[in-house]
Amino acid sequence: MTLNVAIVGTGIFATNQHLPTLQKSKYFTPYSCYNRTKSKAEAFASKDPSISKIYDSLEEVFEDPKVDLVDALLPVQLNVDAVKLAVKHKKNISLEKPIAANLDQAKEIVQISRAHPELTIAIAEHWCYFKSIAALKSAIDQIGNVYSFTYHSTGSFNFNNKYLATTWRQNPEHIGGFLSDGGVHQLALLTGVLGEIKTVSAHTRQVRKESGDVDILYSLAEMQSGVIGTFTYGSAFGNTSKSCYFQILGDNGSVFFDFSPGHNEKLTLKVGGKSADAESFVKETEIENEYRSTEREFEVLGESLTSGDRSKIIATPEVAFHHLAIIDASLKSSKAGGQVTPVERP
Structure with missing residues (x-):
């Protein structure tokens, strides 16, 4: 069985990079999506028949029991709020780089990650896997x-x-x-x-x-x-x-x-x-x-989530904080x- 992914933020990079990567992945299935402008989410969902659900709010994404991973491509100043929702609803999450808008926010994400080792909080920094x-x-x-x-x-x-x-x-x-x-x-x-x-x-x-x-x-x-x-x-x-x-x-x-x-x-x-x-x-x-694409980072993430071994995830919150x-x-x-x-x- 593959892992259901909710894609949050359905802009250029989600369309051109993340969606094709998830479509080819042996670990993930694009399952749902969310955008603050619902028409953009609907346009995105039309690109893949496996995307069967569109949410009305960010909280709905994390409340969905069928979601295994939230792939968050948000303006990075919103990453902290997304991580807090991930903790609240016990969801694994991948965040786009940079980790946050500033060091205070980045530090908060690192602290949350350390306090919740049961969850995977990964940063989508594919250069780490070169x-x-x-x-x-x-x-x-x-x-x-x-x-x-x-x-x-x-x-x-x-x-x-x-x-x-x-x-x-x-x-x-x-x-x-x-x-x-x-x-x-x-x-x-x-x-x-x-x-x-x-x-x-x-x-x-x-x-x-x-x-x-x-x-x-x-x-x-x-x-x-x-x-x-x-x-x-x-x-x-x-x-x-x-x-x-x-x-x-x-x-x-x-x-x-x-x-x-x-x-x-x-x-x-x-x-x-x-x-x-x-x-x-x-x-x-x-x-x-x-x-140079996002394929390897998602391959590593998929291996980690299915095996429970996160040792191969290089782009951790601590690493992204340093950058x-x-x-x-x-x-x-x-x-x-x-x-x-x-x-x-x-």
Whole structure:
């Protein structure tokens, strides 16, 4: 038997990503849906005959005894309320990233999750499940002591972005607007490989009024491990190529991961240099069929819910809190002229 999913929030991402993923899943069946505008929920339900129920209120979603999982794609400032309803009605829930609109709300979700271990509260952050994370961790094991990194993701502004007209993008309630909406993806990859960030010194700017808030971030970070590096993010510029790479440097080599669009993602491992006579070699690896859709995160979630083993769920509230906390610290640092700012812990 598959698990019945109630889809809450039936907008662009629910239509283009979550619904196709659930339709293909061996673990889940789209069972019901809800939107504050009922006509939008009705239009969404018409896309799948298995969606047999449309609710009149958010509470009705959680009251339904046939619902096994609530897939919540809400404006993130509403995530806390959804989690409270999940606890009240003993429902497992998946929340869209970022975990919340601000750290106070994020901290509350973490506390609720810790207080109710019988429930699964997962964050839909599919970058946590990238194949490249395991590949990068395996590669850096071969370059000796790691000392620094450069994480870079920049590009031109996309005037055709389908989310530009949404209220949550034009008037964001989540801190940093575009930076927390998209930046947490990048931070899932960075911290998935190198661990948590301890402090940041950052500068932000707003290039485009359409972004609704600051949209570029340049920062220096110190990891909990002592590794130092730079994190640069923002696709708000004029005509330029999209450039995405992650370089990690050690005393016995380096790793360079190029994940710019337009070609296969490639990891280049260069080993050697710890001593004058150390063995040196270069190895290139392409990351094939990366998990860029939501399919892998729902596969892991389905496995976890059916087996009762949640150990494979990477995007926990604590992990997602850290991603948002890095953005929060960066914004505070920028307002203080680049002052070194600690990243809060839940």
